[in-house]
Amino acid sequence: MEQDASRQGQPNGGWYDRPMRWAQIAFAEDDPGNYDPQFWLDYFKRLRIDAVTLNAGGAVAFYPTQVPFHYRSKWLRDMDTFGDLQRSCRALGMVVVARTDAHACHQDVYDAHPDWIMVGANGDKIRHPSDKDFWLTCALGPYNFDFMTAVHEEIMTKYMTGGIFTNRWAGSGMCYCEHCQQNFQAFSGMALPRTHNPQDPARRQYILWRQQRLFELWRLWNERIQRINPNASYIANAGGGALSELDMKTVGDLAPTLFADRQGRSGLMPSWANGKNGKEYRATLGRKAIVGIFSVGLEEKYRWKDSVQSDDEIRMWVADGIAHDLRPWFTKFDCKVIDPRWMPVVEDIYKWHAANETYLRNEQPLARVGLVYSQQTATYYGGDEARAKVEDPSLGFYQALVEARIPFEMVHDHLLDPEHIRPFRTLILPNIAALSAEQCKQLETFVRDGGGLIATYETS
Structure with a gap:
């Protein structure tokens, strides 16, 4: 790598190039009133965190929402868990990005808007596979285009965050709801395909239509957010390599920054896989800032989010990302720390990163x-x-x-x-x-x- 003078300052506009170290604490539903925010603020200060992502709403709201059918945490009562921590982080000079989750809803949504629910090829509406209190939602219909748009507008109006980042916004598989059937018929003149064979004409049209629909949703959310706060953006959880479903060239054009959600290794995944993500993102984002999300728990088939990965595994995974231009972002699900053994190693990594920040900015690859x-x-x-x-x-x-x-x-x-x-x-x-x-x-x-x-x- 060599220093790239053209990248000095903020070439993308806004705040996107400034943060070098990120944190995410993903509120569990019972966190409001049951966790210690000062504990996290002290930890952020020691790690010299520049930006933080906090759960705000979608499947569960952690602020006093007024959007109809936006489910509030049962523990929230009259509190504003998201807003309170956001204000404290801002006071420490951090950029705050709100995280939403668009993939699931509760029974009251099902009862009032059954057409918002994901439908399988057999015609049955689909419950959440790991939590039967939830239903999976259709990503390509009114749940995202209407309901989640209203949620994003409310969050931006109330809190003026630096952006909104959405988990599982692109759906949980192919949906056969009435909206998908009607919209695909209008697009292609065909019925939704019943095969994954890419040589099937309907399947080829579906691939094109789904991408068009998701990029339309991305642009809608971005436009509505920037209408309220021109200094913010919608930042999709999207992208990667050849197996990614959304065209990375278009993603690179749309995204002012991007977060590589590759939290850790599983199975036979090689130790260099995190850096590979950095190279793939850089191929289409150029010199825009890219951030690598890593978990501190095990990432095997059955993930237990309160588990703790070994120190060496965490160091290796994060170091390979940093070597390929990924700015580190640790994620912790549930703000109550049951096993704190991961915290010292992450603190060591971040302190090293801060001490060497000068050498981790404005770099240009020399590879031929x-x-x-x-x-x-x-x-x-x-x-x-x-x-x-x-x-x-x-x-x-x-x-x-x-x-x-x-x-x-x-x-x-x-x-x-x-x-x-x-x-x-x-x-x-x-x-x-x-x-x-x-x-x-x-x-x-x-x-x-x-x-x-x-x-x-x-x-x-």
């Missing part, structure tokens, strides 16, 4: 090798087998480059124009099967201008 990742290949060639047919070949090359100590960056296949690939001398295409004629021409131009190309298996 680009590893291409392709969402269109994963979507239209990989389908349900995308992990094996598309992601695994990429992971293999990633591991080989790491072992060979070859500096490299990730390259998005929708950004193969000369401006974006000029820094590279070699491009690697690991089984990038779906390339357009225009993309092939771009690669031919790259080679004609002296670049090297490595392409494997069924590339193009």
Whole structure:
């Protein structure tokens, strides 16, 4: 890396480039009145936290909401748990982002607006798989476009936060509710597909329609937020590599900053996976600030949020993210600390980060090798087998480059124009099967201008 003078100041406008260290405490429903806010404020001060994300509303409201059917925590009573902690954090100079959760609702919403509930292919409305008091909501209909819009407007009006960040805003799978059926029919002239086969005409249209609908929702929330507070933005929980469902080029254009929600390792995930996320985000966001969310608990198949990961695991995961431009963000679910063993190691990491902040800003990659990742290949060639047919070949090359100590960056296949690939001398295409004629021409131009190309298996 080298220092990039062009990134001095705040090139994206607003506050987005300023925070270097983030924290999130996600209120549990019984936290109001049952946790010690000063405990967290003292911890934030020791860690030199610049920005904090706090649960505000959606599935559960932690402030005195007036939006109809916005469920308030049973423990909230006449308190304002979100607002009180937000004011204290602001007094310490922190940026505060409100977190909302859009994926579930309570029985009263089901009773009043059954059309807001997610519907399976068999026609049944779907309960939350881990909490039967909740119903899953449809992400593409009135629950998000009307109800959650009202929630976001209320939060921004009352608290003027730096932004709103939403968990599970894109839904919990394919929905067959009446709104999805009608809207997809109007878009495509077809019925909703009953297959995941990307070669099926209806499935291909559904992929396009769903992305269009979600980006429409993103722009709606952003516009309504900025109508109230021009210095704020909607920041989606979205993005990543080839397996991401939303086009990362469009995400990179829309997002003033982005948060990589990759909380930890599970299964056989390699130790460099967090840094890979940083490279993938950087491929489309350029020099915008990117933040890496990490958990302090176990991230295996069955996650227990009160568990504690080993010190070495936390250090390794966070360090690999920092090495690839991710600014650290720890997340703690439930403000009552049952097992505090994670706190000293996170404090050590953050104090080191603060002491070395000068060297972690305004950096420009010096890598001359680009590893291409392709969402269109994963979507239209990989389908349900995308992990094996598309992601695994990429992971293999990633591991080989790491072992060979070859500096490299990730390259998005929708950004193969000369401006974006000029820094590279070699491009690697690991089984990038779906390339357009225009993309092939771009690669031919790259080679004609002296670049090297490595392409494997069924590339193009």
